[in-house]
Amino acid sequence: RPPLIDTLIALCWPSPNRQYPPPREGEAKDEVTETNRGPAPKSPTSLSPEVENAVPKPADINPPIPVFNIASSPSSTPSSSPQTTPKVRAATVSENSKESANGPIPSFSLSSSSLEPPASAAALARASSNSPTPTFSSPSSTIPPPTMSMPPPPRPPKLNDIRTPSSSSLLGVPQTRPSPLPSRQQQYDRQPGTSTLAPPPTHSTKPSKPSRKVTLEPGHSPLDWARLANHPTADLRGLGPNAAYLRVTPSMLRRQTGRRGKDAWTALGGRVYNITPYLPFHPGGEPELLRAAGRDGTKLFGEIHPWVNYETMLSSCLVGLLVEEAEAQSSGDMEAMD
Ligand code: HEM
Known part of the structure; x- marks a missing residue:
């Protein structure tokens, strides 16, 4: 089968235990090109062709180094542990791959879901085949935003929302709800021209009486x-x-x-x-x-x-x-x- 078909099959039936064979020489670019298509941005390990050619080929690397997969999803582990922090586990590289025969390349992948599309696997394979140093591949761009148990705090209401009679109140009580008491808004409806910063009237407010003060002569303050x-x-x-x-x-x-x-x-x-x-x-x-x-x-x-x-x-x-x-x-x- 052409490698493109393999990729498509992997895309349609992802498996947490599935071992994706690393791409062969010449295939990695095609797969990456295929998987990079769409809104997902490049992974941090994406390198330009010049850089890829500059780094040593995997065949030059002799000591075998294990590959670590960091999976944060509990479903990716056999035991259903309540721990939610990412776990590190060693994974074997496919024996069919050319790279494994010459010594696997150390690589680390941080995956948050077992349903990770094979795009990350392809990117990982490409990264591991091209980089002699340990590489961290974090396909964060393909991870959906984490769902939090706590909802975000409610946005503070705008001043207009509080003062506008048509808008709902702070407690979410609709204004149209019949209330036996007049609302504060109705009680303290400000007069046109008065300051909005003025405190509401209280019992201690001086009763408004016309001032009887006189204008004193200069020097008699x-x-x-x-x-x-x-x-x-x-x-x-x-x-x-x-x-x-x-x-x-x-x-x-x-x-x-x-x-x-x-x-x-x-x-x-x-x-x-x-x-x-x-x-x-x-x-x-x-x-x-x-x-x-x-x-x-x-x-x-x-x-x-x-x-x-x-x-x-x-x-x-x-x-x-x-x-x-x-x-x-x-x-x-x-x-x-x-
Ligand atoms: C007992 C006879 C007095 C009468 C009938 C009288 C009457 C008045 C009146 C009508 C006002 C204007 C109040 C206003 O409209 O704000 C006033 C203000 C004032 N009076 Fe008298 N007054 C008397 C005695 C005094 C005395 C003995 C003093 C102090 C020595 C005094 C000090 C003042 C002061 C300071 C104000 C200004 C009050 C303010 O700024 O609110 N008054 N007075």
Whole structure:
């Protein structure tokens, strides 16, 4: 039979124990040409004709070296061992071959399946007949991709997939499925023009109210106030330098309204402050601040901005303590007795 028929038969009825006779001189090229036809790329041992002619012929090799076949498929071994790693076993070269008569050429073939087409055998035979050195023939190009027991991890969903209402959700639940609760997408459907990076609304979100802040005059920013309040020579109390702290009665406080040339005093948390120097610095405007002038502004202050630290901001404006009328009277009597 022509060798081409042999190859075709081997292709149609591959056998794990089948010994493929190495090609004879002149046949190897034909077989390789035949087997290389198609999408399979060249094996690593494919050599150009120049290189093939340059290497010594197998007939020059005398010492017989065994051939090793590495088969990873358990079905290629007689025993059905659960081991899945490739095994190495010695294989005999066909005695009919010319090469075996002259000494077999050491070669190693890495085969992952017993159903390997004879193309690899032909390539192996060609490689072993042409190369005097041990050759590793890995027909990886003909091996189908290994089937893994674990499926590949799911691809992360695109941002569009999450936001698009028509697409399925992360959990694979179709959007068309009826749900008693509104979906997050429906709850937090963003308004046009708002940022997509904005966090969803929470309970702690400040209720949106129109700001009542005013535009302050230049040089009256909070930083300017802090600079003025901490100035060592600034007299912001309006009592003269080194004046003692006063006991302020409600009647005294009522006279300090900020009108008729008098300073504006207000009581906050039991302390009386002269708020006159702070008026142009108040972000809410002078009229707003003056609502608390001449009286106890603790409740009003707490209703608008309880988070503002007035104690620190007005520490240099402290006039004294708010006391009851009777208390002030008795303390006055005590001083008179002294
Ligand atoms: C008790 C009388 C007061 C009234 C009626 C009042 C009123 C207001 C108002 C309406 C605003 C604008 C709030 C806004 O729309 O954001 C405001 C802001 C402000 N007020 Fe007053 N205020 C008073 C006392 C004070 C005092 C004594 C201080 C501190 C010494 C102060 C410090 C501030 C600050 C820092 C802001 C800006 C708050 C912010 O940035 O959110 N206020 N005030």
